[in-house]
Amino acid sequence: MKAKSENVLTGAHYxxxxxxxxxxxxxxxxxxxxxxxxxxxxxxxxxxxxxxxxIGGVFIQMEDELASMAAILGAAWGGRKSMSCTSGPGFxxxxxxxxxxxxxxxxxxxxNVQRGGPSTGLPTxxxxxxxxxxxxxxxxxxxxxxxxxxxxxxxxELAIHAFNLSEKYRTPVxxxxxxxxxxxxxxxxxxxxxxxxxxxxxxxEKPPGExxxxxWSNYDIPPMLPVGKGYKFHITGLTHDERGYPIIxxxxxDENVRRVSDKIKRHTDDIIWLEExxxxxxxxxxxxxxxxxxxxxxxxARAKQDGIKVGQIKMVTVWPFPEKxxxxxxxxxxxxxxxxxxxxxxxxxxxxxxxxxxxxxxVDHAGGTVHNPEVIYNAIKEAAK
Amino acid sequence: xxxxxxxxxxxxxxxxxxxxxxxIPHIWCPTCGLGTTITAMATALEQLELDLNDVAVxxxxxxxxxVAGYMKLDSFHTTHGRSVPFALGLHIARPDMKTIxxxxxxxxxxxxxxxxxxxxxxxxxxxxxxxxxxxYAMTGGQVAPTTPITARSSTSPYxxxxxxxxxxxxxxxxxxxxxxxxxALHIRRLTTAIKEAIAKPGFxxxxxxxxxxxxxxxxxxxxxxxxxxxxxxxxxxxxxGADLREVDIDFQTKIVVGKxxxxxxxxxxxxxxxxxxxxxxxxYKPYGVDHGDS
Numbered sequence: 001m002k003a004k005s006e007n008v009l010t011g012a013h014y015x016x017x018x019x020x021x022x023x024x025x026x027x028x029x030x031x032x033x034x035x036x037x038x039x040x041x042x043x044x045x046x047x048x049x050x051x052x053x054x055i056g057g058v059f060i061q062m063e064d065e066l067a068s069m070a071a072i073l074g075a076a077w078g079g080r081k082s083m084s085c086t087s088g089p090g091f092x093x094x095x096x097x098x099x100x101x102x103x104x105x106x107x108x109x110x111x112n113v114q115r116g117g118p119s120t121g122l123p124t125x126x127x128x129x130x131x132x133x134x135x136x137x138x139x140x141x142x143x144x145x146x147x148x149x150x151x152x153x154x155x156x157e158l159a160i161h162a163f164n165l166s167e168k169y170r171t172p173v174x175x176x177x178x179x180x181x182x183x184x185x186x187x188x189x190x191x192x193x194x195x196x197x198x199x200x201x202x203x204x205e206k207p208p209g210e211x212x213x214x215x216w217s218n219y220d221i222p223p224m225l226p227v228g229k230g231y232k233f234h235i236t237g238l239t240h241d242e243r244g245y246p247i248i249x250x251x252x253x254d255e256n257v258r259r260v261s262d263k264i265k266r267h268t269d270d271i272i273w274l275e276e277x278x279x280x281x282x283x284x285x286x287x288x289x290x291x292x293x294x295x296x297x298x299x300x301a302r303a304k305q306d307g308i309k310v311g312q313i314k315m316v317t318v319w320p321f322p323e324k325x326x327x328x329x330x331x332x333x334x335x336x337x338x339x340x341x342x343x344x345x346x347x348x349x350x351x352x353x354x355x356x357x358x359x360x361x362x363v364d365h366a367g368g369t370v371h372n373p374e375v376i377y378n379a380i381k382e383a384a385k
Numbered sequence: 386x387x388x389x390x391x392x393x394x395x396x397x398x399x400x401x402x403x404x405x406x407x408x409i410p411h412i413w414c415p416t417c418g419l420g421t422t423i424t425a426m427a428t429a430l431e432q433l434e435l436d437l438n439d440v441a442v443x444x445x446x447x448x449x450x451x452v453a454g455y456m457k458l459d460s461f462h463t464t465h466g467r468s469v470p471f472a473l474g475l476h477i478a479r480p481d482m483k484t485i486x487x488x489x490x491x492x493x494x495x496x497x498x499x500x501x502x503x504x505x506x507x508x509x510x511x512x513x514x515x516x517x518x519x520x521y522a523m524t525g526g527q528v529a530p531t532t533p534i535t536a537r538s539s540t541s542p543y544x545x546x547x548x549x550x551x552x553x554x555x556x557x558x559x560x561x562x563x564x565x566x567x568x569a570l571h572i573r574r575l576t577t578a579i580k581e582a583i584a585k586p587g588f589x590x591x592x593x594x595x596x597x598x599x600x601x602x603x604x605x606x607x608x609x610x611x612x613x614x615x616x617x618x619x620x621x622x623x624x625x626g627a628d629l630r631e632v633d634i635d636f637q638t639k640i641v642v643g644k645x646x647x648x649x650x651x652x653x654x655x656x657x658x659x660x661x662x663x664x665x666x667x668x669y670k671p672y673g674v675d676h677g678d679s
Contacts, residue, residue: 032474032477032478034470034473034474053661053664053665053669054665054668054669056670056672058477058657058672060473060477062470062503063499063500063503064499066466066467066470066500067467067469067470067473067499067500067503068470070463070464070467070470070471070474070500071470071471071473071474071477072474073463073471073474074443074461074470074471074472074473074474074475074476074478075474075475075477075478076474076478077461077474077475077478078474078475078476078477078478078479079478079479080477080478082474082478096464096467097463097464097467097471099464100463100464100467227441227459227475227479227482228438228439228441228459228479228481228482229438230438231459232437232438232457232458232459232460233459233460234405234453234454234460234461234462235460235461235462236453236454236461236462237462237463237464238462245408245454246454246462
């Protein structure tokens with residue numbers, strides 16, 4: 001299915017990453033946004049609030065982030081494409097109902113414009129330190145899809161991609177951007193609506209009485225049931241069976257939790273999106289995501305001038321982590337270097353997958369500004385010794 | 386001599402249409418007030434002659450939180466305290482449906498208190514039925530924001546000393562357009578209240594005082610479920626339109642019941658449409674006409 005022209009601001013624009021995220025979501029058909037103001041994400045909500053009235057969407061500023069996340073789940077079950085945006089402190093509050101979204105297998109999108117943490121931290125300055133919270137922030141076992149744009153253009157594109165993945169895999173999807181990308185203004189080219197592919201929600205084809213809300217024995221991804229059509233289905237955050245009925249025992253837990261995780265794990269090849277450059281004959285491979293993948297470019301260029309064979313991987317998807325690719329590369333290269341704006345989060349996944357087969361280095365940063373390329377360059381030189 | 390074997394009767398449960406019979410027996414204790422409250426709601430829905438496909442029920446966590454799991458409607462068992470904002474999202478996506486939140490005092494008023502007052506303030510078109518048993522029952526009888534002063538619970542073992550909320554006053558002052566309180570004994574009046582609340586456009590609130598003989602009555606030596614019902618019988622005072630500042634519930638004293646508020650006020654969606662129409666004029670297409678598809 002293609003995007004609807006009334007939702008798409010086709011043309012070349014000069015937008016910041018947050019406004020671009022909002023335009024991407026609107027182009028994807030988002031029609032319900034519940035959010036709570038928080039720096040540095042608020043421009044997404046503001047843009048949506050301005051744009052929605054004339055395209056049939058509803059923006060509602062909720063009393064807090066707990067309510068925002070709950071409301072977008074309710075709207076998703078009501079048939080809407082729905083989203084919210086937030087930053088660190090709000091992300092913490094949303095984790096509760098994010099888990100409900102995972103358990104109810106509810107398509108929706110949440111954008112986290114990361115700032116420095118912990119606690120109130122650095123409201124107006126960037127960070128990438130919510131990456132492990134994105135992975136594990138809600139209690140219990142689950143798999144998650146998280147994307148990381150590096151520019152306003154990519155913020156637009158990944159907002160659409162996030163909605164598509166959430167519909168395809170019937171799960172909440174995270175866009176983990178940051179203050180730099182959110183407030184960076186660049187040219188954003190929005191294509192004509194007919195060039196934007198959208199994944200539509202998969203609803204059951206079975207009549208009421210035969211369909212179940214989590215029919216996992218017959219489907220790879222269980223189709224959803226629509227409300228108000230006589231299915232009279234029940235769904236619960238409790239461990240449940242295919243009927244959605246609570247079943248409180250170890251067997252049901254194993255079946256439910258394992259299946260919801262496996263639904264993502266089975267499709268990692270489809271979900272994982274890496275942009276590789278010069279990795280074929282590299283002796284050192286740089287890994288980064290979001291703004292850090294741009295910040296490391298001068299360091300890579302300089303190291304190449306020194307004759308060091310440096311390749312790079314920009315992780316467009318951070319979760320699921322590209323385990324297979326990192327394992328392959330670890331056997332071939334001298335070093336893998338992770339550049340991220342935190343004190344080591346995704347790095348440890350890289351180190352785990354490298355399994356001692358090559359050197360692994362972390363170029364960390366506590367947040368507040370991006371890395372100095374000099375520090376990254378020095379790390380490459382160190383690894384190349 | 387031949388013996389004629391009679392087949393046992395196979396009568397349906399009178400509320401079978403509205404109950405998930407494949408989930409019966411339920412988990413609630415004998416003499417719990419939830420049975421009568423659900424019966425009242427089922428009867429109200431029957432009497433309203435609504436298309437049951439167009440009714441959704443949303444619950445939070447706790448004993449009353451399990452109601453969604455037993456009603457044969459599109460039903461959502463959500464997280465603790467978040468039934469109201471979940472229902473808000475559902476309602477905005479499907480304003481043509483009736484959205485009913487059925488939950489307990491701890492869920493709605495303690496952990497969900499902020500959502501409760503803000504959704505009432507917005508006058509979102511939904512009905513909230515709050516079953517108030519004065520205690521956290523599912524977790525074993527802890528003190529609640531509704532526990533009367535001096536009443537004992539497992540976490541107020543020497544008697545509660547905190548001021549409890551007066552729920553009708555809270556609902557009305559937050560903006561609810563319909564507010565009523567009945568006990569689980571007043572089945573007919575409760576049914577009427579639920580019926581009126583569901584039919585009322587806007588945020589409607591029904592408080593149901595309900596016996597919890599397993600925890601509240603036992604911890605406070607109030608006798609059996611029957612004793613509690615007898616207490617309601619002897620101590621309920623019907624006072625429609627009562628001054629809500631005077632309907633606090635003290636420990637084992639009079640309980641003021643009745644229909645307290647029934648006013649007209651534009652709903653959230655009416656306000657949304659009016660606000661946008663004011664600015665955009667004919668360019669604005671009122672929300673809530675086409676729904677469900679983006």
